[in-house]
Every structure is written in structure tokens, then in C-alpha cells.
Amino acid sequence: MDTQKQKALEVHLVTSTDSAEFTLLISALTRTSLVGLDAEWKPVRTQQNSFPTVSLLQIACGDSSVFVLDLLSLPLSSVWEPLRQLLLSPDILKLGYAFKQDLVYLSYTFSSLGGFDKVEPYLDIRSVYHHLQHNKKHVPKQVKSLSAICAEVLGFSLSKELQCSDWSCRPLTEEQITYAAMDAHCLLDIFMIFQAKVAKEGDLILKTTRVSNHNANLGLKELFRNHDMSDKVLRTQFCEALAIVQATTCSNVAQVISSARGMTQKSCLVTVPMDEVLLKVVRKYGDRILLKDSDRKPKTSKKKGKKQSPLNGVRKENHFDKLDEWQGNPPCDPSMGGNGFPKFLCDVMVEGLAKHLRCVGIDAAVPYSKKPEPRALIEQAQKEKRVLLTRDAKLLRHDYLAKNQIYRVKSLLKNEQLLEVIETFQLKISEDRLMSRCTKCNGTFIQKPLTTEEAIEAAKGFQRIPNCLFDKDLEFWQCMDCHQLYWEGTQYHNAVQKFIDICKLSD
Ligand SMILES: [Zn+2]
Incomplete structure (x- = not known):
């Protein structure tokens, strides 16, 4: 189990179908029962009546390998069929974060071949997160970014710096590839925690609660501050949970020996049935994404x-x-x-x-x-x-x-x-720019956050700070120009989420 724990993330950039990476990908898909999916694209203006073309599709497999498919160089006609089968295979649970949007664009990218209209079985990491939250008190039900979920559940945050980078530019930088891979891989990590919890249902107090509490009092700014690349692959805190799951899910991996090289020629993806534990999870929580015809076409402005x-x-x-x-x-x-x-x-x-x-x-x-x-x-x-x-x-x-x-x-x-x-x-x-300026007067904030005591002092006779904040150990920020105080409470988090959504930082 030790070797499993420490297995480093293997990232494969797949740029052609006659590459070793592509063979590895097909081979991995015949063995895995679980993938994390994510896609990157260069944003285009919504008014242009077209969808963005997906430049990268990331497929994270259960064995710590992530395949980053460069859809700008891969021949789409050779990738479409294996992808379609992956998305539909009853043997592979697909994890995503709000993947419907990705699927719409992905389908658009492959529209000349018929696109994609369904992902099943599918599990959205947002539902997983809500389930993990379910037994905790005082948790407002709010939509969180993937990065925030990661920070809370896994104890590390994803860098969002590269989110807006130009994904259509080639060659991709090492950082871009790592970033893209991590976005897909963390879905598996979050799921592992969830599955361990489900497997132990009835005995619901999990070790993960400790992990989450650890970061519960940190503000978002704090969490986003430590987005050092090396942090991202450190996944020590939930190894225990991971080990429980791996002990059960990886047992049948060895059963499958399929000629991957042969596979790439055939049109049918041979997959392995899920094990019992995963099957139960899928039966209970599994979902699907269905695209209607209207979803798949860019809106034409009728108005x-x-x-x-x-x-x-x-x-x-x-x-x-x-x-x-x-x-x-x-x-x-x-x-x-x-x-x-x-x-x-x-x-x-x-x-x-x-x-x-x-x-x-x-x-x-x-x-x-x-x-x-x-x-x-x-x-x-x-x-x-x-x-x-x-x-x-x-x-x-x-x-x-x-x-x-x-x-x-x-x-x-x-x-x-x-x-x-x-x-x-x-x-x-990027996410760390959000709420970094006074919305009232356009001023900038003081360099260091204030403690509650300092904030109370600074607010005297000027601004009321609700008493309920005093025992929460929040960070307070003050505008250098108009002296307005801000704190990272619910309103703040809601606002951050709103702009994550508007700027599409979470996709
Ligand atoms: Zn101000």
C-alpha cells in the first residue's frame, strides 16, 4: 500500500494517435473503472453565435495517470469513437465538475462527426461535495469552485493563475499541462474520500472531517496564496482514506490483460466491469448528462x-x-x-x-x-x-x-x-484577484489583514461589525482610501462565487 500512496502523478500529453501515449491511453481506459474529466478552451465572445472549440481534454485515470489530449493536433476522427465509448461505457464512472458545459463545447468541437450527447454514468463533484458536507453543522449550502472544494476536502488549492491562459497556443508550457492534469486528477482524489465515506456508511465520522476542519477557518485569500506547484501533488492528508478505497477497488485491475496496441485499431473499447463497491456508489449516486439538441447549438440571438x-x-x-x-x-x-x-x-x-x-x-x-x-x-x-x-x-x-x-x-x-x-x-x-479592490470607492486594501480586535478598533464610530463575526476568526481588510472594512464572510464567499461563475473561472 505504501507504494500506492506515494505513486507520483504521471502526466501524458497525447498529440497523435500513433504515439506511445495514445496506446497507453487506450490501454488505461480498458483497465480503469473511474475517470476524472475536464476540458480547456480558449474563451470566445458569447455574442459570436458560436461555441469555443475545446483545445484540451484531460482524462485522469484511477492509476494516477492523467492523459492530456491535445485536440488541436489529434485527428478528431480517430479520437471521437473511443471518446464516445468512454462517455457511454457503463463500466466507467465519469467524474466532472459542472461537466455539462464542457460536454456542450466538446460536442461542438466534434460536431462534424456527430458530437456527443450523453455521459453515463456520471457523478458531479459538486454533489459529492454536498454529500461530504451533509453531516456537518453550520455549513451554508453554497456553490463552490473546484479550487475551493479541493482546498477544503484535500487540503490543497489548485492554482487558477493559468485558467485564463491561452489554451490554443502551442507549444503548451509545462505549467499549463500540469495545471490541466491536476484539474482532472483532483476529481479522483475528492471522489476517493467520498467513496471511503460511503463504504463506511453507518460509521460516518470520517478522518476527512479533520482534514476539512483544518482549513475551515482560513479565508479564500489565504488558501489561494499557497498555490505553489509542488503543493499540488502533495496528497498526504487523505492517504488513509485513499488506502481504504484502493484496497477494495484495485483488486481486480490485474484481471485484465488486453492488447492495447490491438485495441487502438478496433473500434470497440473493451472495458472491465466495476467492482462491487463502485457499483454500489454508481447505483446510489450515479447520474448522467443528457444534451438536448438545443443545448448543442449556440444560441442565435432572435431578439x-x-x-x-x-x-x-x-x-x-x-x-x-x-x-x-x-x-x-x-x-x-x-x-x-x-x-x-x-x-x-x-x-x-x-x-x-x-x-x-x-x-x-x-x-x-x-x-x-x-x-x-x-x-x-x-x-x-x-x-x-x-x-x-x-x-x-x-x-x-x-x-x-x-x-x-x-x-x-x-x-x-x-x-x-x-x-x-x-x-x-x-x-x-484569476481567482486571487477577485474582491481585491474596494467596490465602494475603487481604492486598494491595506497590505495585511486585520485581526478581529484590530478591525473593531478601526471600525469604531464609523462602521458596525456584526457581533456574530467576533468568534469566527475571520480576516478583515480595510480600504486605504475610504477605510471601509470588508471581511471574508458569507457575503464575501457568495460574491467570489458569483464572479467565478461570471468569469467562468471554475470550468
Ligand atoms: Zn474604499
């Missing part, structure tokens, strides 16, 4: 025709078409502002967007006055080296405005506006 009447619609829009596109300097030009991110000035029509940008850690100011003249607005932007964000087409007519000083936001809704700006300016939003 367009209605909204844009010929009088004030299309023609006028076309007039500004060229100006609508961002034509300025590369947004990370240091002359545009500090820390590699551009700074923005949001006019009154996109005030909500300013708050949203601050929530994801971007410097977004609002005009000095409530009803600024266009001239004043542009002057403020120039003075503070900010890109002016507006929905006011009239502003674009000012000839003295350099093209790299204004961007016309096209989306109407705050969340979509945020995504639009992130994509247009290629802002690399």
Missing part, C-alpha cells in the same frame, strides 16, 4: 430583428462599426496604468460595470461629477491615463479623442459587459 428597428438600428450602428472595435495600444502597455492592467473610467451609463470591474480586481473609476460634460469626461480619462468605457455613441464623435482612449461597450447587462471588457482587453482574471 436582434425585433430590437433594432430599421429606423434607429442597423444603419446607425454600422456608422460606428469601425470605432466600436478596440484600436488602441496593447492594453497592458505600461503607459496605460500600473500592474500590467489597463485602468478604466466608466461613464454614468456603465456605472454598474465599474463595480463589477472592481470586484474582479480591475481599477475602474467613475466621473468626478454626476452629470459630466463629454469634454470633462475625456479630460479625466486623459489625465488619469484611463480608457473611457461608455455606451454613449455620441462620445465617439469627438474628433479630438484618440482612438485608444475610448471603448464603446456593446453589451447591455452588467455581467455581459464585464465579460466583454475582459475579452476585449484580454484581462487575465
